[in-house]
Amino acid sequence: MDAITYKAYSGEHELPHIISLVQSELSEPYVIYTYRYFLHQWPHLSFLAYPSPDAELPVGVIVCKQASHRDRFQRGYIAMLSVSKAYRKRGIARALVRHSVDVMKAHGVQEVYLETEHDNAPALALYTSLGFIPEKRLHRFYLNGKDAFRLVLPMTAGGEETISEKPSVGWDSAEDGKTVWGNGVPLVRLRRRIAELRACPMITVWPADEDVDESGR
Amino acid sequence: MSYAMPGGDGFVDVTDILVEASIDMDPETMILTENFTLYDSMSALEIGDPRMDSGIALDEEQRPDFQPLAPLLPEELCYILDRLLACEMEWHSGFTLAQTVFTSLHVHQLDELDPDTMPPMQHDPSRPIELVTIVLRAAVTGFLKSCDLAWRELSKGRVQDTEDWQSEKTGVSLLEGLPVGTVLARLEDARVWIVGHTHQSMPWRDHLLDRILLRAHLIELFRLHPIEDGSRFQTVLSTTTAILQAIHNRPPIPSPNSSSPAVLAFDPYITRRLSSIMPLRVLELPPLETTWAALASLLRGLSEVGTLVGTPSLMTWKVVGDLRSTFPLDGQRIPFLRSLTQSCFFDGHRVLGKMTLDWLVDRFFLESIGVPYHILASAVKTRWPSSSSPPFRDIEQKIIRTLIPHIKSAWYNPPRRRRFLSRSLLEWHAMYDAAVTLVGSVNTDDVADSALVLAIPRAVLLWQLSIVREVVLSGFAMELYVPHERPFAYWYASQVMKEQLSVLEQLESVIPNDVVAREEIAFDRSFLAALEAMCFGMFVITLPEMSCSGYRLSLNFLRRYKWAFRPEYKIYSTPLVVAPDLDRFLSACADTLEDESISPSTLFSRAKARFLDLGNSQPGYGGLWHIDRQKFVRDLADVAGQLALVSPATLEDLPAFQPSNLEWDFTIYRWFPISSAFVGVLYMYQYFCQACTDEKSVYTKYYM
Incomplete structure (x- = not known):
């Protein structure tokens, strides 16, 4: 099996494929201008996954934006993420997010956020395994009456961690990000783990954040 | 698939103008207006795409021409009144008026039900036209006024529009200008007309009577202030609960067949003809049992409000607030109740109306x-x-x-x-x-x-x-x-x-x-x-x-x-x-x-x-x-x-x-x-409770 190839968005000719991938996931479709809004302004933040280097049809896509948040800091937003059903469970979505977040980080983004339905377990598992946290629950956010989570990945300029970094001892990380802590792991390793965390340099300064009063939608 | 164009076919093709205007643009360029936002881009629509074009009329959504004055059997009228209540409760639960209340076609042609202006019609003793011109007209009027009164409370800003509830009226009236007294008078006329009949001359007479009485009392409940009209509020609340119980104790109304005018009196696709920004999904109304349960919860919630406003204790309000926000009771967290409770606690001037x-x-x-x-x-x-x-x-x-x-x-x-x-x-x-x-x-x-x-x-x-x-x-x-x-x-x-x-x-x-x-x-x-x-x-x-x-x-x-x-x-x-x-x-x-x-x-x-x-x-x-x-x-x-x-x-x-x-x-x-070992036990217990409840009277389920 060929390795999945990831390429940055390269032009309007890819738009129909992107729409096709994303549309299959949506009950209420986006108008084409919504795609263009993102792709024409932030083409460097959108990536496509191809099943082989010379494949013409992508099997996964991520569409993002980056903007100044209240003139205080740069904030990234993941607008769309879709992987063709036949290509799921191969880490493609995870890789797509990492590609976009890495570029955002290089462009000075201090946090990345997105919204997803509160019961979208696969999306929540993916993003939380990458370090995102559900910062807010948004009541009846969608037209179908469902709640949403706003997921946020806080970052700092020059932070040392790449996303989804795991500690060196005590834990093995499964692909879905679940902690594997099996029988027979002695208490001493848990103690060592805590000692390791205490020795880590912690982030101590957080910029003032006044967005708690935003509409939440 | 063919689409009908609302407003007729007198549109002019302007493609040439757009082609000419874009002739100087390079391929793949995009011109954005200043401060063009994501919301702007999402607000655009593709005309002709039924998932985006709210005005398109699809063949499969076409309905027979609605006849507002189509005579009805009493049981058909009961069916309509129950559906109206279902629509109202769904709106209270957070859906839009267009998806719920406005799917009633009589709402849009209420004027045609006026007995003073109706054309002469052939008399059918099993379907007296007064069932439409007097009873249905009063019921629809009362239904809209109930929504109007609730809308007024909801719009005070204590619950969030487009989040907790939906205020959008899409240009349709909720009879805002019609005095409550006029509405109650119409319902009283309907009551008098119904009681003028015997069970023999009008089958389902008592079913109909209960429903008219229920509507009149609901309007009163929405109008009365739990503090200012305290004793009257409690009296009306008790009577309303008793009427609801009586409705439940009666045999169920048979469902009309799909060609009945009662079924055709609702159009779930009405949103395409209303002024809305985007297509709204068709809402399937819940079973009637769910509606009765929702109404019973509303009444229980009003009862709690009535009790709470008579409890001038800050700490009791805190205890109740903490309890209800942590472990909400089914149906008692509807936005109307949450808004009313806040209004009663503080009206902008006094605490609990007097302190x-x-x-x-x-x-x-x-x-x-x-x-x-x-x-x-x-x-x-x-x-x-x-x-x-x-x-x-x-x-x-x-x-x-x-x-x-x-x-x-x-x-x-x-x-x-x-x-x-x-x-x-x-x-x-x-x-x-x-x-x-x-x-x-x-x-x-x-x-x-x-x-x-x-x-x-x-x-x-x-x-x-x-x-x-x-x-x-x-x-x-x-x-x-x-x-x-x-x-x-x-x-x-x-x-x-x-x-x-x-x-x-x-x-x-x-x-x-x-x-x-x-x-x-x-x-x-x-x-x-x-x-x-x-x-x-x-x-x-x-x-x-x-x-x-x-x-x-x-x-x-x-x-x-x-x-x-x-x-x-x-x-x-x-x-x-x-x-x-x-x-x-x-x-x-x-x-x-x-x-x-x-x-x-x-x-x-x-x-x-x-x-x-x-x-x-x-x-x-x-x-x-x-x-x-x-x-x-x-x-x-x-x-x-x-x-x-x-x-x-x-x-x-x-x-x-x-x-x-x-x-x-x-x-x-x-x-x-919870321990995984107990989840199975818990679900079995819940299943057992549900089975027991189903066996018991509905009264136990909804009123205890």
């Missing part, structure tokens, strides 16, 4: 620590070192400004409430700082003096800490925490409760023996001790989930607890009490893992025993809601018992314990996971 704002200050101290405010103020005044007056007014204003929205927030939707509480903590700290500064200036000669004066900031601190606890624990109910955040959240909640217990201990000497506040504080002390043990136990058993890097842990920590790191705190000289502290937490983790005397299962067993002890507690300010509070505590005892059984007995067993094997389903116990 001045100073009443809040008096009750705040009297009910929190059992000491009247004037005694506390006097203690400060007599020991005040300066000739100027102590700055009481500043603290009083802060209490008033903070308490009113705090009490009301219990009736926000839960995520809004949590965000509000997080934000309000700064104001509570400002109040605490002002109180600390005030008493810091007082000359106290002895210990007794000092305790009384210090009771002022301590009372504030008790509330402040309870809000921190609520913010932290409600994060579990909302499923906000990822696994590596759980140990801190439980540990931090336990630390906050330890501090609360310490403050209660410090207040012990100033609380009089014979006051309700002492009962309430006794309850709090036991409850907090139990909950603290439980949270500490959860902290210990979730420690193996600390699987992220230190960098990620600290970043996510700062983000999660950002309310505590606002720069505004720096302007106060008093530090935040029990501020979230990652270093302290990691030290606590290390100390805990070295303490071999810690037994998680014992912590849960101890918590269970303490919760069970509360079964004999005095009602305190729980008042009529004491039973609900006891149930809440019993549930916590249950979950503590379950966790005691599955948790490791010693720390040595901890690494083998997998927290991920717990059922992290917070719909059951809100703040705590």
Whole structure:
């Protein structure tokens, strides 16, 4: 099996494929201008996954934006993420997010956020395994009456961690990000783990954040 | 598939103009207007795409021409009235008017039902036209007026438009200008016309009569003010409940066939003909049983509002608010009830319709620590070192400004409430700082003096800490925490409760023996001790989930607890009490893992025993809601018992314990996971209860 190839968005000719991938996931479709809004302004933040280097049809896509948040800091937003059903469970979505977040980080983004339905377990598992946290629950956010989570990945300029970094001892990380802590792991390793965390340099300064009063939608 | 063009085919093709205008543009260029936003891009639509074009009329959605004056059988009319109620309840639950209320086609052609203007029609004795022109007309009028009255309450801004409820009327009238008296008069005419018939001359007569009476009483309920019209409100509420019960006790109405005018009186695709920004999905109305249950819940909720407004106790409102926001009863959290409750608590001028704002200050101290405010103020005044007056007014204003929205927030939707509480903590700290500064200036000669004066900031601190606890624990109910955040959240909640217990201990000497506040504080002390043990136990058993890097842990920590790191705190000289502290937490983790005397299962067993002890507690300010509070505590005892059984007995067993094997389903116990072993038992129990309920009378299900 060929390795999945990831390429940055390269032009309007890819738009129909992107729409096709994303549309299959949506009950209420986006108008084409919504795609263009993102792709024409932030083409460097959108990536496509191809099943082989010379494949013409992508099997996964991520569409993002980056903007100044209240003139205080740069904030990234993941607008769309879709992987063709036949290509799921191969880490493609995870890789797509990492590609976009890495570029955002290089462009000075201090946090990345997105919204997803509160019961979208696969999306929540993916993003939380990458370090995102559900910062807010948004009541009846969608037209179908469902709640949403706003997921946020806080970052700092020059932070040392790449996303989804795991500690060196005590834990093995499964692909879905679940902690594997099996029988027979002695208490001493848990103690060592805590000692390791205490020795880590912690982030101590957080910029003032006044967005708690935003509409939440 | 062919589409009809609303408005006819007289449109002009302007493609050439667009082609000419874009001739100078290069391929793949895009011109954005200044400040073009994502919302702008999403607001564009592709004409002709039925998923985006709200005005397109699809062939498969075409309906026969609606005949508003089509004669109806009485049972068909009953069916229509029940559907109207279903639409109304669905709107109350948060859907749009276009998807619900406005799917009734009679709503749009109500004028044609006027008996004075109707054309001559052939008489059918089984389908008297008066059923349409008198009874249906009155019912639809009443239906719209009920919605109008509810809309007025909802639009006061106490619940969120487009979130809790949908205000959009799409240009359709809810009969805003028609006086309630006129509507009730029409319903009375309908009642008189119905009672003029016998059961023989009109089958389903009593069914119809009940439904007309129900509508008239619902309008009254929506119109009456629970405080200003207190006794009338209670009387009408009792009668409405009895009518609903009577409807339920009667045989069910047969469903009409699909070609019946009763079925054709509703068009679920009406949204395509209304003025809406985007297509709305067709809403399938729930079974009638669900509608009756929703209405019964609304009535129970109104009953609670009626009782609550007659309970002038700040702490009782707090107890009820905390209970209902944490463990909402089915259907009683509908936006109308949440808005009405807030309106009753404070109408912008008076508290509970009659109390001045100073009443809040008096009750705040009297009910929190059992000491009247004037005694506390006097203690400060007599020991005040300066000739100027102590700055009481500043603290009083802060209490008033903070308490009113705090009490009301219990009736926000839960995520809004949590965000509000997080934000309000700064104001509570400002109040605490002002109180600390005030008493810091007082000359106290002895210990007794000092305790009384210090009771002022301590009372504030008790509330402040309870809000921190609520913010932290409600994060579990909302499923906000990822696994590596759980140990801190439980540990931090336990630390906050330890501090609360310490403050209660410090207040012990100033609380009089014979006051309700002492009962309430006794309850709090036991409850907090139990909950603290439980949270500490959860902290210990979730420690193996600390699987992220230190960098990620600290970043996510700062983000999660950002309310505590606002720069505004720096302007106060008093530090935040029990501020979230990652270093302290990691030290606590290390100390805990070295303490071999810690037994998680014992912590849960101890918590269970303490919760069970509360079964004999005095009602305190729980008042009529004491039973609900006891149930809440019993549930916590249950979950503590379950966790005691599955948790490791010693720390040595901890690494083998997998927290991920717990059922992290917070719909059951809100703040705590449940043991997977008990989930099957719980579902079997719920299934058994449901089966039993189905066997019992509907009255038991909906009215008890």
